[in-house]
Amino acid sequence: MEEIAQDEYREMEFILYNCRNLDKVIDTMKDSYYDNIKVTSNSWYRSLQEEGNTLEDQVAKALDNTSVIRLQKWNKIIQDYFIELKKQSIDAYHFVIDRYVDKLDYRIILVKLDGNRSKFRDLKEESLKLLFSFAVNQGLFSSRVIA
Numbered sequence: 001m002e003e004i005a006q007d008e009y010r011e012m013e014f015i016l017y018n019c020r021n022l023d024k025v026i027d028t029m030k031d032s033y034y035d036n037i038k039v040t041s042n043s044w045y046r047s048l049q050e051e052g053n054t055l056e057d058q059v060a061k062a063l064d065n066t067s068v069i070r071l072q073k074w075n076k077i078i079q080d081y082f083i084e085l086k087k088q089s090i091d092a093y094h095f096v097i098d099r100y101v102d103k104l105d106y107r108i109i110l111v112k113l114d115g116n117r118s119k120f121r122d123l124k125e126e127s128l129k130l131l132f133s134f135a136v137n138q139g140l141f142s143s144r145v146i147a
Contacts, residue, residue: 004132008141012131015074016100022075029068070140077134085130092130095123 004012018025086093098104098112106120113119135141 004128008132008135009128012128012135013100015078016096016131017103019078019101022071022078026068026071026075029065029071073138073140074135077131077138077140081131081134084134085127088130089123089126092123092127095120096127099124 015022082093082096085096095109098109110117110120113123132141
């Protein structure tokens with residue numbers, strides 16, 4: 001996986017491992033942001049005089065949070081990714097389901113692959129390259145040629 005940067009690789013694996021509960025992660029991020037909004041009588045008074053942020057402004061900023069937007073994009077990408085992966089390679093699809101969604105141990109997946117470590121590596125590389133191309137198309141990663 002030399003072609004994909006380490007931070008991109010980690011982000012894609014995080015998304016795959018958490019694909020079932022991305023909505024919960026997004027909601028948790030929003031809730032924690034809302035919890036950190038402090039509305040005091042002083043800030044409320046300044047907002048009336050057009051000098052401060054109103055509560056509505058702060059909520060709008062929370063909804064425009066780049067991390068939340070990025071995860072929402074990933075949520076859309078992951079749905080299309082599974083459909084396309086299943087069309088392209090049913091073996092890679094089952095590998096992704098076993099490895100990331102069901103979180104099966106490496107050894108169990110190897111048993112399913114008849115102990116073929118190179119096939120494990122190839123399926124992992126194939127599935128992550130497809131996800132990377134989806135992310136590039138949505139502007140989450142910069143475009144470059146993956147060999």
